[in-house]
Amino acid sequence: MTTVLKNVFDRPVSLKDVSTHFCPGCQHGTAHRLCAEAMDSLGVQQRAIGVASVGCSVFLYGYFDIDVVEAPHGRAPAVATGVKRVRKDDFVFTYQGDGDLAAIGTSEIIHAANRGEAISVIFVNNTTYGMTGGQMAPTTLPQQQTSTSPTGRNVASDGYPIRMAELLSGLEGVSYSCRVAVNNPKNIMAAGKAIEKAFRCQVEQGGFGFVEVLTTCPTNWGMNPLKANNRVAEEMIPYFPLGVFKDIAPMGQEV
Amino acid sequence: MTTDVFMAGFGGQGILLAGNLLAYAAIEQGLNASFFPAYGVEKRGGAANCTVIVTDGDVGSPVVGNPGQVLLFNQLSLDKFYPRVRKGGLCLINSSLAKIPEGEQRDDIDALLLPATDMAVEAGDARLVNMVMLGAFIARCEVVPMTAVKSALAGVLPERNHRFLPMNYAALDAGAARA
Amino acid sequence: MKRLFVKGNEAVAMGALEAGCRYYFGYPITPQSDIPEYISREMPKLGGTFIQAESEIASINMLLGASACGVRAMTSSSSPGISLKQEGISYMAGSELPGLIVNICRSGPGLGGIDASQADYFQSVKGGGHGGYHIIVLAPHTVQEMYDLTMLAFDLADRYRMPAMLLGDAVVGQIKEALVPHPYQQPSDLPTKEWAVSGKQGRSDQRIVKSLFLGDGELEAHNWRLHAKYKQLQDNEVRCETEHVDDADLVVTAFGSAARIVKTAARMAREEGLKVGVIRPITLFPFPIATYQQAAQTVKKMLCVELNAGQMVEDVRLAVNGKVDVAFYGRPPGAGSLPTPEEILVQIKKHCG
Incomplete structure (x- = not known):
């Protein structure tokens, strides 16, 4: 009797065979893997250019086996614009955290989106500045304590957390905008599909795709990985609802 | 041989066009020339002036403290720049809009008073004042021939304005006739 | 053309x-x-x-x-x-x-x-x-x-x-x-850009364009490499225009549009019999240090003219390192503050005296 062995789980070729520097329970690793799987699935690894941002995600080039340009804090969508306008046939994506994209880089993300640049943006929202040490981010939840909001985020003076996926969906240039989480297998599956869809939107239609990924930061939240993961469902998703906010063909044509 | 020309008036009198034209005509003649406009934040009605240097050598400084050839289009520029005309220099004054204050007449320069705005109106449009003044200047100071100025005008004016060329030529000639 | x-x-x-x-x-x-x-x-x-x-x-x-x-x-x-x-x-x-x-x-x-x-x-x-x-x-x-x-x-x-x-x-x-426009001729020895990102396109190596260097000693080495290039620039790429420096008593120095005004003023001064030379840096970095040092051997004084309150004059003084006196003339810029050749001539006469 012959046994046929089928490989059902392997490291994506877009990902290097290295261990990450991320803290225990951090979900950057999961988000990285989903991006790599999507690049594999679309067959674009050999023509992929990643644009790294500032923060925990800066070491993109250490984990993805692709060419990478490192951008100043918040400027990844502008750098990616320059890259994509030169390398029109390449696959170009940015991978940015919440301080980077939703605070210092709001101008760059809004205008790259509004121009409908043919790039994909992965936005990792963990409600805090991770690498810098747990300071208040534009996505920090009301009353959430951080190292710069020691008594909790006061919406009266600090404003409310920004819902980027919804905000960008209002722009004509955006083809696809959604929010996903990676806190359980079902959500991870859905997140993978969403990232692939955003990437496909660029590769096949030349559209701007945006995926906000809700993730944990156990270290700066002062929680163990399990509690941190629970917080995603208990506190984050109620404020940052999962879903697709825009899904159209580029330049306003219905799919 | 270097000729420096300074023109001043207010925006809308075509000062910059006249300067541009003079420098362009000089370059077409194989001379070296620079046209340096002084510009304000506002586009209309403010002070406008420019310096044109025409030379058979290198154009050095694009600005001159005491210019040798001066075209003054209004009272404000006369008050400011008449005293700065170089000794022995030439000064053309648009007497329709400017007059030399009592007692400030200079006898060390060659001053030509020309009712240029009135002459422009006669020629068909007050805006031709720049051509009247330039025509008189070319007649007095043959830095470039009048024919070169006329042929340069077609190069400086946008195509859509070429129907105005005859009026401009007439204004140049009217100025020259009074020089 | x-x-x-x-x-x-x-x-x-x-x-x-x-x-x-x-x-x-x-x-x-x-x-x-x-x-x-x-x-x-x-x-x-x-x-x-x-x-x-x-x-x-x-x-x-x-x-x-x-x-x-x-x-x-x-x-x-x-x-x-x-x-x-x-x-x-x-x-x-x-x-x-x-x-x-x-x-x-x-x-x-x-x-x-x-x-x-x-x-x-x-x-x-x-x-x-x-x-x-x-x-x-x-x-x-x-x-x-x-x-x-x-x-x-x-x-x-x-x-x-x-x-x-x-x-x-x-x-x-x-x-x-x-x-006079002229066709561009690319130097034949420009290095190829083997560092440029392009997607791997079958390459085994990964191309990374970055400025973050966290490894032990990595950033220091990177900085020394950058500074070695600045030295190469200083050795090979200085560009500078000089006029009548050899027999000058006074060298007037300026860059960009100020140099145009200075050149006319220096010409006026020479017409009056004054021995005035001009140094005009074309490359501001790398700075023409050697040209100033050489001029400092023979001239009596230098005058630096700028459209500001005095900046390049510091580099001129560093270059001559006290060998000659370097005076400064300039005005903070604004409407009507462009100096004229006549104005510079007054300064030249003052420093030739």
Whole structure:
């Protein structure tokens, strides 16, 4: 009797065979893997250019086996614009955290989106500045304590957390905008599909795709990985609802 | 041989066009020339002036403290720049809009008073004042021939304005006739 | 080639297109807007890309991205906009990216005014952003040089893999004079850009353009490598114009549009029998240190003239290192503060006395 062995789980070729520097329970690793799987699935690894941002995600080039340009804090969508306008046939994506994209880089993300640049943006929202040490981010939840909001985020003076996926969906240039989480297998599956869809939107239609990924930061939240993961469902998703906010063909044509 | 020309008036009198034209005509003649406009934040009605240097050598400084050839289009520029005309220099004054204050007449320069705005109106449009003044200047100071100025005008004016060329030529000639 | 009658800013745009630049990213600001206006009209005809970005910050980062792909690309702005670009320029310097940045300097500080100014000298030659770096800085003084030095800036940037700046002002930007355009000839020995990202395209190695170096000793080594390039520039790329320095009692020195005024003033002085020479740095970084040192052996005094309150004069004094006295003349820029040749002549006479 012959046994046929089928490989059902392997490291994506877009990902290097290295261990990450991320803290225990951090979900950057999961988000990285989903991006790599999507690049594999679309067959674009050999023509992929990643644009790294500032923060925990800066070491993109250490984990993805692709060419990478490192951008100043918040400027990844502008750098990616320059890259994509030169390398029109390449696959170009940015991978940015919440301080980077939703605070210092709001101008760059809004205008790259509004121009409908043919790039994909992965936005990792963990409600805090991770690498810098747990300071208040534009996505920090009301009353959430951080190292710069020691008594909790006061919406009266600090404003409310920004819902980027919804905000960008209002722009004509955006083809696809959604929010996903990676806190359980079902959500991870859905997140993978969403990232692939955003990437496909660029590769096949030349559209701007945006995926906000809700993730944990156990270290700066002062929680163990399990509690941190629970917080995603208990506190984050109620404020940052999962879903697709825009899904159209580029330049306003219905799919 | 270097000729420096300074023109001043207010925006809308075509000062910059006249300067541009003079420098362009000089370059077409194989001379070296620079046209340096002084510009304000506002586009209309403010002070406008420019310096044109025409030379058979290198154009050095694009600005001159005491210019040798001066075209003054209004009272404000006369008050400011008449005293700065170089000794022995030439000064053309648009007497329709400017007059030399009592007692400030200079006898060390060659001053030509020309009712240029009135002459422009006669020629068909007050805006031709720049051509009247330039025509008189070319007649007095043959830095470039009048024919070169006329042929340069077609190069400086946008195509859509070429129907105005005859009026401009007439204004140049009217100025020259009074020089 | 026919002589054209061209505005300085347009000559920059023409030189850039001729040198093969096909990517421009900018944001409007007076007095340099003729550059994006010309390029937005002409570059698309050549298959190039013009983007009016949302800010100067975005445009310098678009330049960073395009340069990382190995193409010739540029941005242009004026002083307040260049301040905003300094972050990106520092990252480009750190990432060893070529690229052209044009500064048609206006007066400051702050919003200042739109008049001609050379008050960005320090910002340009001392590394305007954070981190202790330099960029190549070229200072044109005629419309022809606006064209020629734009081409040279691309070549030097590519050769040394670092940003290059063309530092002009409202005089050389707005003046119109004769330009003889000529075909661009790329030096045959420019290095190929084997560092440029392109997607791996079957390569085994990964190309990474970055300025973050956290490994033990890595950043120090990186900085020493950058500084070795600055030394090479000093040894090989200094460009400088001199007039009548050999028999001069007084050398007057100035760059860019101030040098035009100075050259006329020096000519007037010589007509009056005064022994006056001129040194005009064309490269502000690398600075023509040796030219000043040599002149200091023979002249009695130097006079530095700038359209600011005194910046380059510090580098001249460092260069001559006390060997001769270096006087300064200049005024903080603003409406009506452009010095005239007659005014400089008075200063020349004062220092010849």
